[in-house]
Amino acid sequence: MKGDKVPTESEIREALKSVIDPELGINIVDLGLIYDIVINKGAVKVKMTLTTPMCPLGPLIVENARKAVEGVPGVKDVDIEITFDPPWTMDRINPEIKERLGLGI
Numbered sequence: 001m002k003g004d005k006v007p008t009e010s011e012i013r014e015a016l017k018s019v020i021d022p023e024l025g026i027n028i029v030d031l032g033l034i035y036d037i038v039i040n041k042g043a044v045k046v047k048m049t050l051t052t053p054m055c056p057l058g059p060l061i062v063e064n065a066r067k068a069v070e071g072v073p074g075v076k077d078v079d080i081e082i083t084f085d086p087p088w089t090m091d092r093i094n095p096e097i098k099e100r101l102g103l104g105i
Contacts (some may be wrong), residue, residue: 006039006074007039007042007044007072007073008039009037009039011072011073012037012044012046012069012072012075013029013037015068015069015072016028016029016034016046016065016068016069017029017030019061019064019065021051021061022057022060022061023051023055023057024051026097028048028061028065029094030093030094030096030097031051031088031092031093031094031097032088032091032092032093032094033048033049033051033061033088033092034047034048035047035048035049035083041076042074042075042076042077043077043078043079044069044072044075044077045078045079045080046065046069046078046079046080046081047081047083048062048081048082048083049082049083049084049087049088050084050088052088053084058082062080062082065080066080090103
């Protein structure tokens with residue numbers, strides 16, 4: 001940890017935008033895969049989902065998310081929790097991205 005810097009949720013979300021779902025080519029934040037971020041004295045817990053429980057690239061996406069969060073100044077520890085409750089749906093995609101993909105709003 002650099003000094004007493006405490007990471008913010010905004011910084012964590014911005015870092016997670018660098019993680020791209022390889023099948024869809026969209027970052028995991030705009031896909032709506034991030035459900036919750038809790039920060040406690042530099043320990044960051046990210047609760048997220050995948051587009052499907054059988055996602056073959058799930059482990060890669062989770063590891064990339066962990067690395068992205070670890071790169072944020074002030075982060076001491078990262079815990080990524082995967083949940084499928086509630087299950088992900090296309091309704092969670094950022095409206096701007098949905099429009100760009102021609103999925104309507």
